[in-house]
Amino acid sequence: xxxxxxxxxxxxxxxxxxxxxxxxxxxxxxxxxxxxxxxxxxxxxxxxxxxxxxxxxxxxxxxxxxxxxxxxxxxxxxxxxxxxxxxxxxxxxxxxxxxxxxxxxxxxxxxxxxxxxxxxxxxxxxxxxxxxxxxxxxxxxxxxxxxxxxxxxxxxxxxxxxxxxxxxxxxxxxxxxxxxxxxxxxxxxxxxxxxxxxxxxxxxxxxxxxxxxx
Numbered sequence: 001x002x003x004x005x006x007x008x009x010x011x012x013x014x015x016x017x018x019x020x021x022x023x024x025x026x027x028x029x030x031x032x033x034x035x036x037x038x039x040x041x042x043x044x045x046x047x048x049x050x051x052x053x054x055x056x057x058x059x060x061x062x063x064x065x066x067x068x069x070x071x072x073x074x075x076x077x078x079x080x081x082x083x084x085x086x087x088x089x090x091x092x093x094x095x096x097x098x099x100x101x102x103x104x105x106x107x108x109x110x111x112x113x114x115x116x117x118x119x120x121x122x123x124x125x126x127x128x129x130x131x132x133x134x135x136x137x138x139x140x141x142x143x144x145x146x147x148x149x150x151x152x153x154x155x156x157x158x159x160x161x162x163x164x165x166x167x168x169x170x171x172x173x174x175x176x177x178x179x180x181x182x183x184x185x186x187x188x189x190x191x192x193x194x195x196x197x198x199x200x201x202x203x204x205x206x207x208x209x210x211x212x213x214x
Contacts, residue, residue, distance in 0.1 A: 001100060002060045003028030019050045041081035047088035054092055059085040060100040064129070071128035078132035079139045086143040095147035099140045102133045144187035153180045154200050157193055
């Protein structure tokens with residue numbers, strides 16, 4: 001997945017930085033014009049270094065295996081690795097993170113059927129790999145990543161400001177503020193302003209804040 005993703009990004013004229021473990025087989029990246037960083041998704045320091053200055057981060061690190069790996073190690077890689085990637089993205093103030101999941105989290109059918117987010121695994125004893133991918137998705141949904149502008153809106157929301165004043169402070173339109181609020185509500189799973197602020201406080205987003213305004 002990773003090398004094909006890199007090629008697609010290069011084809012779309014993106015500058016690409018890749019995180020590669022020292023022991024990884026990186027032949028798929030041979031002769032590609034990318035910046036390489038050595039590290040591991042279980043090593044937050046290496047992730048912070050790789051994410052620094054990046055605005056868009058793709059997380060595709062995983063072990064696709066139904067045997068040969070301890071269930072606990074597979075779960076740790078999927079869940080803690082994902083939490084680390086999202087923390088590094090937040091530290092870098094990245095605007096978006098794309099986490100590579102798997103169709104196994106939607107369950108399986110004996111016939112031809114389209115599955116979506118309304119479907120779920122209903123196997124009595126899912127494999128360790130399936131459990132790890134379910135845990136990965138849960139970890140990702142519990143750790144939302146906000147764009148720099150969304151963080152600015154949230155911080156002014158924390159001051160109790162209404163849309164018009166936030167727009168004036170940030171030098172944007174009220175429509176833009178409402179657009180960012182919609183994204184904030186989705187990421188915090190909030191039904192309104194107060195709930196979004198409470199969730200943001202729980203995530204520690206207001207620690208040592210500085211407010212951007214124009």
